[in-house]
Amino acid sequence: MIAGLMALALGAAGPADADTKAWWQTTATLSNDAMNGRDTGSADYERAARIVADRFAAAGLEPAGEDGSWFQRVPMEQLAVTGATILAGTTPLAFLYDIMLAPAPGMAERLVAPIAYRGYCRPADLGNVRGKVVICHGTHRTGLPSEAERQAAVKAAGAAAIVMIADPGFAVEPPRWPFAYARTVWLAGSAPAAEPMLRFTLNADALGKLIGGGGHDPAALIAAGAAGQPLPSFDAAQPLRVSVALERKAISAPNVLALLPGRDKTKHNQAIILSAHLDGYGPGEPVNGDGLYNGTLDDAAYVALLIRTAERAHEKGYKRPVIFAAFTGEEKGLLGARWFVGHPTLPKAYIAADINLDQLRPIFPLDLLTVHGLDDTTLGADARAVAGGMGVAVQRDPEPERNLLRRADNWPFMQAGIPATGFVFGYRPGSESERIYRQWYRTGYHRPQDDLAQPMDWKAAADFNRFFYALVERVADQDAAPAWVAGSGLKPTP
Structure with missing residues (x-):
């Protein structure tokens, strides 16, 4: 079965060049159905981590984890909803389809409370909502309350629960239903504060179930809120009647860490x-x-x-040491990267930069690349130079x-004062590339359809891989180490 999937992925419509073919073959090894999605804390993730470590070893790298191993064990705790019954009056709401609950320590597992619709949930909108379930339109519009402001106002007013309508008007990243599951995961020793107020997200199509009759048109409310x-x-x-079952348990999963030593011993402290x-x-x-x-x-x-990259680079190497890091727990809150930054397996002062790979969708031509922190560190100028040499423009987000x-693993490094960057395939407004990009965020992002059968632009994939190889070589071999640009708004203040 696995061989068949890989043959399908590498068939006549697959990559033409040997390098991209080898890359996709490894992608298939890590994401075929037998790998079961590599969820944090699962046996499937452990198998994937061992595969990655074995491949790093075969490429000639050295272990850079704990105690001379390839791994850094990341301890976590998980709180999961294992069952939920939610009724508006006598009308059931389908959990994960109509409504989602974010589990939190200290939350109530049973609730019966009146429902109050309060628009955008400005403090002045709320009135007396103590002990009530407050519905808020989850707008992202400038000038209206943010998610954090809505939650703070509703909590301060003494509500029993907040229900955020997932705004269908947020076209740049539209709501996606159903949710895969309802879990909250945190690093061991950093449990979030107990939160008795229940926090729900509501499918806009289910608003009518919550508010019932009473002369208010749910479709009109959604349209007005979206606008x-x-x-x-x-x-x-x-x-609203809520009954949930929760399971709390300790889990762990490893970061996979490997080292390619640098050729220039004077740069050993610039990994x-x-x-x-x-x-x-x-x-x-x-x-x-x-x-x-x-x-x-x-x-x-x-x-x-x-x-x-390791397979291509290990014989020649780079002037600076390079750490290859496959982090765990990103989908649960950047947990593996946060743990590594807080517990680095080399002195933190020896980390010169992080170049992160995520949010990349080679599903349309690569002629424009969004570079995170483009004007904040010298990595932006490096990316601009390499992309320009390939005829690819760069842009800010x-x-x-x-x-x-x-929302990606470069961020914990930047928070710690370490120059970092990441990339997103860009598009020009109104283009076919934008149409494909938007479609993927509706149907592929955090969906089972992000699999080996999805349409790919093989030239775009090869172009980005070539960009990455060249960028790594430039950053790891040039005389000056990566640095923050004067006046950066992202550089932490001492």
Whole structure:
């Protein structure tokens, strides 16, 4: 079966050149159905970590984990919803399809409370909502409350729960239903504060189930909220009834760490980290009959690119040492990268930069590349130079409202004052590339459909891989180590 999948992935429509073919073959090894999605804390993830370590060893790298091993064990705790019954009056809401609950320590497992719709949930909108379930439109529009501001206002008002309507008007990253599952994971020793207020996300199509009758048109409310128009405040005639079962347990999973020593001993304290995340979602709620979230482009393909980079580079090497890092727990909150930055297996002062691979979708031509932190560190100038030599333009993030910079494993490094960057395939507004990109975020992102059968632009994949090889060589071999640019708004203040 596995051989058949790999043959399908590498068939006549697959990559033409040997390097891209080798990269995709490794991608298939890590994300075929037998790998079961590599969920953090699972036996499947452990198998994937061992495969990556074995490939690093075969490429001639040295172990860079704990106690001379390839691994750094990351201790975590998980709180999961294992069952949920949610009723608006007597009308059931389908868990993970109509409504999602974010589990938190200290939350109530039973609730019966009146429902209050409060528009955008400004403090002035709320009135007396103590002990109530408050519905808020989850807008991302400038000038209206942010998610954090809505939650803070509703909590301060003494509500029993907040229900955020996932805004269908947020076109740059539209809501996706169903959710795969309901879990919260954190690093051991850093449990979030107990949160008695329940926090729900609501499918906009299910608003009518919550508010019932009463003369308010749910479709009109959703349309007005999506457009940022004024919204009313009112109380629903029916209560919300919630009963959930929770399971809390300790889990762990390893980061996989490997070293390619530098040729120039004067630069031994300027290590370049090359990172990607090995974890995926694993088995979850089925979409179109498929319940396995393979995580092929997110992010098995780019762990595979780390392996391919090591295989190409180990004989010649680079002037600076290079650490190859396949991090765990990215999908649960950048946990592996956060643990490594907090517990580095080499002195933190010896880490000169991180170049992270995530958010890459080679599904349309590569002629424009978004570079995170483009103007904040010298890595931006390096990326600009390499891309320019390939005829690829670069740009700053055109959609800062999505907060992509802080949603990938480069971010913990930047928070620690270490120059870092990451990349997103760019597109020009109104282009076919934009159409493909938007479609993937509707149907592929964190979906079972992110698998080996999805359409690929093989030239774009090869072009990015060539960009990455050249960028790593430039950064690891040039005289000056990566540095922050004066005036960066991202560089932490001492």
